Amino acid sequence: xxxxxxxxxxxxxxxxxxxxxxxxxxxxxxxxxxxxxxxxxxxxxxxxxxxxxxxxxxxxxxxxxxxxxxxxxxxxxxxxxxxxxxxxxxxxxxxxxxxxxxxxxxxxxxxxxxxxxxxxxxxxxxxxxxxxxxxxxxxxxxxxxxxxxxxxxxxxxxxxxxxxxxxxxxxxxxxxxxxxxxxxxxxxxxxxxxxxxxxxxxxxxxxxxxxxxxxxxxxxxxxxxxxxxxxxxxxxxxxxxxxxxxxxxxxxxxxxxxxxxxxxxxxxxxxxxxxxxxxxxxxxxxxxxxxxxxxxxxxxxxxxxxxxxxxxxxxxxxxxxxxxxxxxxxxxxxxxxxxxxxxxxxxxxxxxxxxxxxxxxxxxxxxxxxxx
Numbered sequence: 001x002x003x004x005x006x007x008x009x010x011x012x013x014x015x016x017x018x019x020x021x022x023x024x025x026x027x028x029x030x031x032x033x034x035x036x037x038x039x040x041x042x043x044x045x046x047x048x049x050x051x052x053x054x055x056x057x058x059x060x061x062x063x064x065x066x067x068x069x070x071x072x073x074x075x076x077x078x079x080x081x082x083x084x085x086x087x088x089x090x091x092x093x094x095x096x097x098x099x100x101x102x103x104x105x106x107x108x109x110x111x112x113x114x115x116x117x118x119x120x121x122x123x124x125x126x127x128x129x130x131x132x133x134x135x136x137x138x139x140x141x142x143x144x145x146x147x148x149x150x151x152x153x154x155x156x157x158x159x160x161x162x163x164x165x166x167x168x169x170x171x172x173x174x175x176x177x178x179x180x181x182x183x184x185x186x187x188x189x190x191x192x193x194x195x196x197x198x199x200x201x202x203x204x205x206x207x208x209x210x211x212x213x214x215x216x217x218x219x220x221x222x223x224x225x226x227x228x229x230x231x232x233x234x235x236x237x238x239x240x241x242x243x244x245x246x247x248x249x250x251x252x253x254x255x256x257x258x259x260x261x262x263x264x265x266x267x268x269x270x271x272x273x274x275x276x277x278x279x280x281x282x283x284x285x286x287x288x289x290x291x292x293x294x295x296x297x298x299x300x301x302x303x304x305x306x307x308x309x310x311x312x313x314x315x316x317x318x319x320x321x322x323x324x325x326x327x328x329x330x331x332x333x334x335x336x337x338x339x340x341x342x343x344x345x346x347x348x349x350x351x352x353x354x355x356x357x358x359x360x361x362x363x364x365x366x367x368x369x370x371x372x
Contacts, residue, residue: 025356028108028363030104030111037057038053040097041099042056049084049089050082058082059082060093064350064352065353070088071087074087095341102344105348105352111359112355125312128173128182129183130144130168131326133347143162143164145160146159146161155362158174159351160172170192171192176199177201182313185211190244191245193205193212193299205296205297209224209290215250216240228257236310239255240254254300254309258306259292265292
């Protein structure tokens with residue numbers, strides 16, 4: 001994120017340049033953002049201590065985007081002439097700004113949606129996943145960020161923040177006719193599949209035979225391991241397989257399987273065993289045999305070859321890379337707030353920062369390299 005957002009003058013930058021930079025940043029903020037600060041209660045008159053919503057957002061960005069402590073933020077804000085606020089006062093402002101920051105992040109996400117170049121699939125291909133953020137001293141998940149990206153431009157097209165009880169499901173995600181959603185094993189369940197298909201979309205999901213049972217054309221339960229056991233390394237299997245939802249609907253689809261190499265199988269088995277050890281669980285022999293194969297269920301028609309299906313699914317890794325960037329560059333991985341309201345405000349501020357970066361990069365790709 002450009003130093004201009006921070007409102008802090010580093011060595012080698014003039015005050016004029018910092019001021020000019022902030023004016024550029026303002027152009028990326030959604031219309032009505034200052035008025036929304038008043039409506040949500042983030043901004044209230046405070047005499048001479050703070051000039052307005054503009055100064056408030058710049059101060060919050062020193063804390064949220066740059067990762068400075070509240071005490072350091074107060075010092076830097078004072079040096080930049082943004083306001084005379086103590087660390088306690090900034091914390092109170094952050095508490096009051098939760099809804100404002102959520103609104104800003106949601107509007108930034110909406111502004112990212114554009115007509116994008118068509119992939120080979122000729123449809124909008126979306127990867128959906130969730131990541132966890134833990135509070136200090138926590139031994140488990142405290143917050144969960146549900147996220148979707150458009151793989152044509154790697155930009156966020158949906159997000160939702162929940163607490164630990166917010167399960168991962170496609171039912172959270174708005175689906176438009178023609179969308180194709182990618183998901184890992186946790187999304188392999190009939191209600192989620194039904195949600196996407198009823199909306200006119202299609203799915204590619206990593207198969208979990210226990211949570212997403214498949215059925216043959218004779219309406220018999222498909223024995224997945226028996227169906228794939230004769231595959232050779234690198235060979236695909238493409239088999240009709242239906243999914244049944246709770247209301248009794250049946251959705252036609254295909255089981256696509258690929259036999260892994262011996263080295264890839266060992267890596268997958270090691271990953272499964274390490275995760276089970278961390279969770280203090282045992283691994284069944286069937287699960288280890290399943291690790292020999294990449295198993296995908298899809299509702300896409302047979303016009304898409306099995307090799308195309310596995311290639312589409314590989315693109316899902318881009319959302320994992322997106323989470324890695326947010327956690328390593330923006331510090332999203334560890335939450336330095338202990339009360340729920342401040343935690344939500346901090347997380348929405350981090351999302352706003354991430355989405356602002358995406359919009360700036362998008363704009364930079366079309367700008368002249370000479371200045372702004």
